[in-house]
Amino acid sequence: MTPRTALFIGIIVVAGQLGDLSLSRAMKTIGEVHHFNPLNLLRVLVRAFRVKWMWIGVGLMAVAFFSLLALLSWANVSLVVPATAASYVVGAMGAQFLLGEHVNRERWVGVIIVCIGVALVCI
């Protein structure tokens, strides 16, 4: 793996997960949705897109997406996709340290097993 490939895998994993974490933060600001009728769902979506974290999340996800497109122009998909399985561990770390979620030992074990499983499925 060349340093450039490793750098892009790092950008994809970190930007992608920070994007998802920002989206999660934005939705926690909105609060738990209890009513699922179309009008209320529309209200929730409009409110969500007024939260700055939603736009930060969308921007970071776009960075991850275009970095993935760029990386796939020179690296094999069989290397890139399994490597991005590391996202599950990075995401759980971000959830614990940035969002203050309580990731207990049981959840960590599950996350690591899923991460290995996804890497094997994508090889």
Place this chain on the structure above:
Amino acid sequence: MAESKSQRGKTFVLLALMVTFGSSGDVLLSQGMKQLGGLHSWAPAKAIAFFARAFDSGTIWLAIGLLMLFLVSYMLVLSWADFSYVSPASAIGYVLVALMGYFFLGEQVPTTRWIGVSLICVGVFVVGGTHPSTTQNP
């Protein structure tokens, strides 16, 4: 207790919707893009013509619709559930795609992929045993 049970129930329903919309959207998008043929040049005129053809395809619009429903389900479940719960739990989508490929498309699934599928099931089961929400809303 009853609230916790109902929260777990709606989390499972939304995760199921996320996985269904996300997996079928990805499969249709892939099928639609393959029907278009590859993008062989990034010259602006060729790229614009390629994407114009993409937006002319019913399959691609259906895929976009499904992926938008995926995003809405994802946003809704994150309004109460932990990201560290939703993210690994949604990996069950890989299992769904592998099973659909095997049973409906007659694809050969190599042993390493079956091992991966089994590990994902175990991991999702373990994560599913934890409570979906561990934080108070800010």
